[in-house]
Amino acid sequence: MSFLSYLKDKRYFIGMYAVTMLFISMIMFVSVKGQDALNNITYTNAGCFLFAALYITIGYFYRKSFYKELGEFLGKSQHQDWAIEALPESQNNEQELYLQLLTQLSKDQANETQLLQSEIRNHQDYILSWIHEVKLPIAASRLIMENRAGKTAEYLVDKLEDELSKIDSYVEQALYYSRIDSFSRDYFISELSLNLLVKESIKKVAKLFIAKRIRPDMESLTLSVNSDSKWLGYIIGQIVANALTYTDNGGSITFRSEETDSEKRLIIQDTGIGIDAADLGRVFDKGFTGVNGRTHSRSTGMGLYLAKQMALKLGHDLSITGAVGEGTTVTIHFMKMQHYNDLR
Structure with missing residues (x-):
């Protein structure tokens, strides 16, 4: 963070300081007559400006290390599991609250990601299992047709209907499985x-x-x-x-x-x-x-x-x-x- 950026963050303090000093100078001007009033106003403004400048400068260098570490952190690709732990230590209560918020958001995202990955794995496992299951009646139907010699048409139709019924059952199950999450739009x-x-x-x-x-x-x-x-x-x-x-x-x-x-x-x-x-x-x-x-x-x-x-x-x-x-x-x-x- 540059010094100008820090001054921009402190604009409300600087504005309040300027208004306060203007008010004090006006009070001193109407309270004291002549050259003494100008001397008092000059000394008071110079002293207060010095203390304010020291406050801002010291504050900038104190905060600079935090912002520098944070900038370096943002410029790197961090692994989610330890990214939050790599953040710089907070220097005040406001920063502490923000870090706690980021930590909580990171944990929530990690949990959601883990849940999503688990659902994807379960879905893939089910699809693989379903493919193996549906291949059985398909293979059985092929065997029935290959060994049809000497079988009546009625027998073959009856056996093929049984296998088609199994395939239909598996397809129906897969259809309902795919629609279970969108249930609220279809009842x-x-x-x-x-x-x-x-x-x-x-x-x-x-x-x-x-x-x-x-x-x-x-x-x-x-x-x-x-x-x-x-x-x-x-x-x-x-x-x-x-x-x-x-x-x-x-x-x-x-x-x-x-x-x-x-x-x-x-x-x-x-x-x-x-x-x-x-x-x-x-x-x-x-x-x-x-x-x-x-x-x-x-x-x-x-x-x-x-x-x-x-x-x-x-x-x-x-x-x-x-x-x-x-x-x-x-x-x-x-x-x-x-x-x-x-x-x-």
């Missing part, structure tokens, strides 16, 4: 029949219900809820798909609804292999597959994670209970309308 709340939503979800995987001889029970499904049909339909579809995956042939999946003073519930209960107690608290974590996902089927660990996130964004919630060999129960909790409006 419409209306009153929906749980019975119709469940029927629609079952219809999409009807062939698997038939192939595994699994019976859906919907006799106790009578309530209506306030939600978005598309997003809630996907949530129910993910739960149904999981239930089918881990329920053995000849099992059953029961759908029922309940109502309390504060909420309505859609309960989906299967007679499948259940969930290990150690996995219950983590089944909604991103990318978590658990014991079942590693031993019974290939899984990306994204289905229930997406379902949970969508439910929360809709103002609902998901909970899960179960035990190994005793099946699994997934509950979707819907707040009553007055509580939902309070939440929004």
Whole structure:
């Protein structure tokens, strides 16, 4: 910092000094007559000017080291982790406050950058996992066509439809995953029949219900809820798909609804292999597959994670209970309308 720049920063002090000295000189001029008044004014102004000049000069050289270090710091490329530590030490309370502000801003930026990098890594991991998953039905379809000799057209169409259904499921999951952050721009709340939503979800995987001889029970499904049909339909579809995956042939999946003073519930209960107690608290974590996902089927660990996130964004919630060999129960909790409006 040059001396002229420092004087510019001190312009208010210099202006106040000039006004004060002018006022004092006027008082002395009207109070004392003749040559004595001029002598007093001259000596007083000269003395005060000397002290003011010394104050400004000493202050400049005192501050000069700080500004010099700061200028050198700004001229270098600093690594974010230790850049703030390399700043010069403060010389007064004002500088200390600014340094504290910079430190806090740096920490906030570092946290945001770390979070963003984590999200990017998770997104890349999911894309890689998704690519490997979607390649399986594509490869299976190619094998079906290569070994089509001796197979009827009906058989080939049926097998290819199964593989296309898997591809469609993976593509749908990727689509919802990519839109989860822009959820607020793509939903419409209306009153929906749980019975119709469940029927629609079952219809999409009807062939698997038939192939595994699994019976859906919907006799106790009578309530209506306030939600978005598309997003809630996907949530129910993910739960149904999981239930089918881990329920053995000849099992059953029961759908029922309940109502309390504060909420309505859609309960989906299967007679499948259940969930290990150690996995219950983590089944909604991103990318978590658990014991079942590693031993019974290939899984990306994204289905229930997406379902949970969508439910929360809709103002609902998901909970899960179960035990190994005793099946699994997934509950979707819907707040009553007055509580939902309070939440929004």
